[in-house]
Amino acid sequence: MPDQHTVLFVCLGNICRSPLAHGIFQHLVDQSNFTNQFHIDSCGTGDWHVGNPPDPRSIQIASIYGIDITTQRARQFDPATDVERFTHIIPMDASNKKNLIKLGVPEPKLTLMRAYDPTLKTPQDVPDPYYGGDDGFERVYKMLTRACDGLLVNLMN
Numbered sequence: 001m002p003d004q005h006t007v008l009f010v011c012l013g014n015i016c017r018s019p020l021a022h023g024i025f026q027h028l029v030d031q032s033n034f035t036n037q038f039h040i041d042s043c044g045t046g047d048w049h050v051g052n053p054p055d056p057r058s059i060q061i062a063s064i065y066g067i068d069i070t071t072q073r074a075r076q077f078d079p080a081t082d083v084e085r086f087t088h089i090i091p092m093d094a095s096n097k098k099n100l101i102k103l104g105v106p107e108p109k110l111t112l113m114r115a116y117d118p119t120l121k122t123p124q125d126v127p128d129p130y131y132g133g134d135d136g137f138e139r140v141y142k143m144l145t146r147a148c149d150g151l152l153v154n155l156m157n
Helices: 017-031 057-064 079-085 094-102 136-157
Strands: 005-010 037-045 087-093
Touching: 005 094, 005 136, 017 037, 017 057, 017 136, 037 079, 037 087, 057 136, 087 094, 087 136
Parallel strands: 005 037, 005 087
Antiparallel strands: none
């Protein structure tokens, strides 16, 4: 896979933000005919949801926009393999970034998700919509779409 961009999206439990980012980015990559140039995955820093599908609200919002994330299953970040396997590790927030650093991820491999959002001057966290209402998933979807667009432009230039 040395000729591929390897991208790992990371949130806390891998059922809301990171699977949604994974699905959005995969969709953009596929639409741009860059599929063979990427290996994309997502995970969580915690293990609470390992093996579970994404949150139904993430599945629903993705589906509204024509993206299917139903086959994804939550997994926990594995420092033994993920650090070497992925060149771009993208946490959804500063807390997960700190956790990844503690797990041995070199800072140059880490970029906050919204650092790729061209509408922001400084990166901000992608808020966790888990405990909120459905409208939080819509807002997160829009944030992630802007950031995923920016990430694709960044990696393909």
